Amino acid sequence: MSTPDATTTHYPAAPASERSERHTLSVLVDNEPGVLARVIGLFSGRGYNIESLTVSETEHQKHLSRMTIVTTGTPMVIEQIRHQLERLVPVHRVLDLTVGGPAIDRELAMVKVRGKGDNRVEALRLADAFRARVIDASIESFVFEITGRSDKIDQFVDLMLPLGLVEVSRTGVVAISRGPLGM
Amino acid sequence: MNREMTGAEMVVQAFADNGVAHVFGYPGGAVLPIYDALFQQKNVKHVLVRHEQGAVHAAEGYARSTGKVGAVVVTSGPGATNAVTGLADALMDSIPVVCLTGQVPTHLIGNDAFQECDTVGITRPCTKHNYLVKNIADLSRILHEAFYVAASGRPGPVVVDIPKDIQFATGTYTSPSNAGHKTYKPRVQGDPDKIKAAVELMATAKRPLFYTGGGVINSGPQASRLLRELVRLTKFPITSTLMGLGAYPASDPQWLGMLGMHGTYEANWAMHECDVMINVGARFDDRITGRLDAFAPKSKKIHIDIDPSSINKNVKADIGIIGDCANVLGDMLDAWRASDAKTDTKALTGWMKQIDGWRARNCLAYRNSKDVIKPQYAIERLYALTRDRDVYITTEVGQHQMWAAQFFKFEEPKRWMTSGGLGTMGYGIPAAVGVQMAHPKSLVIDIAGEASVQMTMQEMSTAAQYRLPIKIFILNNQYMGMVRQWQELLHGGRYSESYSEALPDFVKLAEAYHGVGIRCDKPVDLDSAIQEMINIDKPVIFDCLVDPAENCFPMIPSGKAHNEMLLGDVAGDLEKAIDEKGKVLV
Ligand SMILES: Cc1ncc(C[n+]2csc(CCOP(=O)(O)OP(=O)(O)O)c2C)c(N)n1
Ligand SMILES: [Mg+2]
Numbered sequence: 001m002s003t004p005d006a007t008t009t010h011y012p013a014a015p016a017s018e019r020s021e022r023h024t025l026s027v028l029v030d031n032e033p034g035v036l037a038r039v040i041g042l043f044s045g046r047g048y049n050i051e052s053l054t055v056s057e058t059e060h061q062k063h064l065s066r067m068t069i070v071t072t073g074t075p076m077v078i079e080q081i082r083h084q085l086e087r088l089v090p091v092h093r094v095l096d097l098t099v100g101g102p103a104i105d106r107e108l109a110m111v112k113v114r115g116k117g118d119n120r121v122e123a124l125r126l127a128d129a130f131r132a133r134v135i136d137a138s139i140e141s142f143v144f145e146i147t148g149r150s151d152k153i154d155q156f157v158d159l160m161l162p163l164g165l166v167e168v169s170r171t172g173v174v175a176i177s178r179g180p181l182g183m
Numbered sequence: 184m185n186r187e188m189t190g191a192e193m194v195v196q197a198f199a200d201n202g203v204a205h206v207f208g209y210p211g212g213a214v215l216p217i218y219d220a221l222f223q224q225k226n227v228k229h230v231l232v233r234h235e236q237g238a239v240h241a242a243e244g245y246a247r248s249t250g251k252v253g254a255v256v257v258t259s260g261p262g263a264t265n266a267v268t269g270l271a272d273a274l275m276d277s278i279p280v281v282c283l284t285g286q287v288p289t290h291l292i293g294n295d296a297f298q299e300c301d302t303v304g305i306t307r308p309c310t311k312h313n314y315l316v317k318n319i320a321d322l323s324r325i326l327h328e329a330f331y332v333a334a335s336g337r338p339g340p341v342v343v344d345i346p347k348d349i350q351f352a353t354g355t356y357t358s359p360s361n362a363g364h365k366t367y368k369p370r371v372q373g374d375p376d377k378i379k380a381a382v383e384l385m386a387t388a389k390r391p392l393f394y395t396g397g398g399v400i401n402s403g404p405q406a407s408r409l410l411r412e413l414v415r416l417t418k419f420p421i422t423s424t425l426m427g428l429g430a431y432p433a434s435d436p437q438w439l440g441m442l443g444m445h446g447t448y449e450a451n452w453a454m455h456e457c458d459v460m461i462n463v464g465a466r467f468d469d470r471i472t473g474r475l476d477a478f479a480p481k482s483k484k485i486h487i488d489i490d491p492s493s494i495n496k497n498v499k500a501d502i503g504i505i506g507d508c509a510n511v512l513g514d515m516l517d518a519w520r521a522s523d524a525k526t527d528t529k530a531l532t533g534w535m536k537q538i539d540g541w542r543a544r545n546c547l548a549y550r551n552s553k554d555v556i557k558p559q560y561a562i563e564r565l566y567a568l569t570r571d572r573d574v575y576i577t578t579e580v581g582q583h584q585m586w587a588a589q590f591f592k593f594e595e596p597k598r599w600m601t602s603g604g605l606g607t608m609g610y611g612i613p614a615a616v617g618v619q620m621a622h623p624k625s626l627v628i629d630i631a632g633e634a635s636v637q638m639t640m641q642e643m644s645t646a647a648q649y650r651l652p653i654k655i656f657i658l659n660n661q662y663m664g665m666v667r668q669w670q671e672l673l674h675g676g677r678y679s680e681s682y683s684e685a686l687p688d689f690v691k692l693a694e695a696y697h698g699v700g701i702r703c704d705k706p707v708d709l710d711s712a713i714q715e716m717i718n719i720d721k722p723v724i725f726d727c728l729v730d731p732a733e734n735c736f737p738m739i740p741s742g743k744a745h746n747e748m749l750l751g752d753v754a755g756d757l758e759k760a761i762d763e764k765g766k767v768l769v
Contacts, residue, residue, distance in 0.1 A: 030366065033315070034303060045308050076495055083492035089312040089332055089367045 018074040022051070023098040024105055024175045025082065026183055030090040031057050031065040038088050039067065048073060048081050052107075052150070052172040064092070068105075068174045095183045097175050105175035109153045114141040115164030123163045130156045141166070185357050190322050190350040191216035194256075194283060197326035199226040200359050201281075203254045205245060205620050206230070207238040211258025212298060213285025216350035218256075230620060230649060233641035235262050237613035239269020239340070240639070243278045244617030247600045248575055250403055252333050253617065255282040260298030263344075264305065268607060270340045271309040275604025276426065277401055279338035281329045282310075288348040289317055302344045311339030312367075316346065319354035327359040336369025337490040338401055369489060373506035373514055381461070381485045381502050382518040388459035389530035390481075390537075391419040394442065394471075397426030397603065398464015398488060400596045402508040406430070407596045409512035410463065416519060417526050420538055422450035424465050426603045429593035439538065440547075443471040444739050445585040448546035448748060449538055451737070454479050455745040456537070462486045464508045467497040468604070477744035487511045546737050546750055547589055556706050558583065558658045558729040562590035562630065565656060568713045574598065574626045577614040579635030580606045582664035582735045583657075587630040609638030612655060616642050619651040626654070626717065633659040633726075634683050643696035646722040654716055655724045657689060660731045668734045689726035698722035 029035050036055055043050050052070040057063075071081060078096070085094045097103035111132070113123045120142075127134065127144050130152070136143035146156055150173060157168055177183070188196065194217050198206060207230045210218045221229050232238040235257045242253025253273075257266050263284040273280045287296040303315045312332050314325045322345070329341040385391060393414055399406045407430045414421050414437055421431050422442040431438055440447035442454055454460070460482045465471070467486075472478040478498065486493070486500035487508060494503035504511055518524075549559045562583075576591055577600040578584040584601055593599050600618060602610035611629035619627040629636075636657060646653050658664075666681040690700030699719050703712040703726070716723050736751040 034307070037304070038307060041307055076499070079495055080492060083490075083494075087490065087492055089364070092366050 027067040028092040054172040112166040191220040201330040206254040208256035213259035235265035240613035241617035244614030273340040279333040280340040286346040313342035319352040371507040373511035386524035392457040393421035396465025399430040406509035433592035449541035451745040579611040608635035615653040647697040693724035704728035
């Protein structure tokens, strides 16, 4: 049997009026073996998108880790993702930071640029404008460290491209809600 | 009580402490210590199956017919991989099962040791949860947790993978506490405001319909009782999914029969036309909804489910109530009585009249024959001759399963065990073994197809060993009938590989397995042959030769809406009924 594509299937994923949205989810989990595999398996198994995923232990005593997941989908799919995550046994809480009030998100990147002469000067000047720091330097290269929202980092990387961009390493997004309350 | 013991002893103790009387399993190198511990006690009886898939299905049958958690022990590697089909089946149908798998010793994990496989990796997507026990200190807690997770909230299978060195190690056993679980605390009580809103909506309904599912069965007998009370109080008509049969008595006039792909004309039309739908413990599966954008287009939907992810997954609910069916139904009854909510009797009378019109189509009618046994007739007779008995039905997967659902009438929950979500051929025999183990005096019948039974036939040997007088009632149409039906409808009648060639002689096969074989191919002989089967206190294979060409109707073809259902009468013009778009759907 051939595979149904979006135009031939009679099972629409969602009514056409619902557009895809980007959401940032904060997920508090038990830091136990396999928990990341459970979350990633859930996303791949059910065909959800992962745009960015970060995870690290945040409370050592309680063995808690916090994941930040950036995903896209229709509102119905986003609700599903949240409920499916909550269904996993080691998951404590899932917070949709995009709907839960104002939140801050940041990403860190290390950007390696190689060049001489004017290009080198220009790279330094731009780095300064973007508040990127030099964390490694050689006669013909720099490694910049830059923190900010993802789009700012995208922009910085784009600018470095013609100046001798070698490679980039990014952490993915971490996020937290504004105000005095925790999750 | 805390005691020192080995890991293997903890396993057996945890079984006993969690109410396990029977465990279905198969030994092997990585579970020898557990088998040694089983050997030295009498509390937990081990049932030796003939294939690990059978162990899980047997545990499912056991669980579904008793309401208890089914227990399984299998060895590492092939033992665990053989169990995977059963686990996936239990996950899809929300059946509580705890499956213990042996694993190579901890220091060998990851070394491609003999009979090693990544059991937690393989079973992660087909279990509700799973564990790899790396420290004896965690074992008793994990075992108790496994039973808790399997049984609470939306039930499901849980795997505990236990390396052999952990089974040998000594540690402190702690008894189960009822502390529950630190993170897994499913919500069981419905939101009172939403319940109130639901009751108000129900009172405004002109064309209401209850649509119930396996959740009502899983919730326990109380849920079925309360459902009956609410349905009778409101006088609303009711239909159910394949999984929900028996929660409401099929003999009741408010009952419309099963809905969905092979559901009744009246149930599907009522679904299409209703203005208020009350979904209790069903999940808007594609076999129920058909074409989603044309599903129950005029209705406001109330959806009650214990699993929050079921609500708004396929179909948007106007009122979603998260909770255990029994609690929510009880609260709804109270709310209905407390308010002066009343059914709109005048509207309901009209609605029931409309439904009676659909009923009058007599959608399950078939052309009977004097010469050849029609499969529908066989089930009708089987039902008629067993209805006054204490009977449990399991099935395989195919046309026979749908005919069983249509023609066998269930009055009570937990009497009907079928593989609904995964649709696993080979489910019925091992499930019957599990059911019979739990109900030794009852009549347990697997309504089967000749193709399906060959997938797990070896469990006849288990039935013989434990003197389980299960009855395997094969509707032998010499085809993978359901496949043949689809090929007839969708693929120009090209019956590619769907003929059951070189079938065994089922009568001799029964005898080879120390059972009794009965063959029947004439309608006149059917009653006495069935009677004979019922009277035999041994496993029986009943080879019922039926019309090979019969199709199962009504049918909502894939990609069609409920009001585009095919009836038996229109069979002549079938091929045109399914368009190109429908063909790609399963
Ligand atoms: C394990 C498995 N393999 C394949 C299928 C696909 N399938 C569904 S029904 C069916 C035919 C079943 O034939 P039979 O048991 O003779 O039942 P009938 O439809 O003839 O009543 C098949 C092959 C399945 N459901 N399960
Ligand atoms: Mg067949």
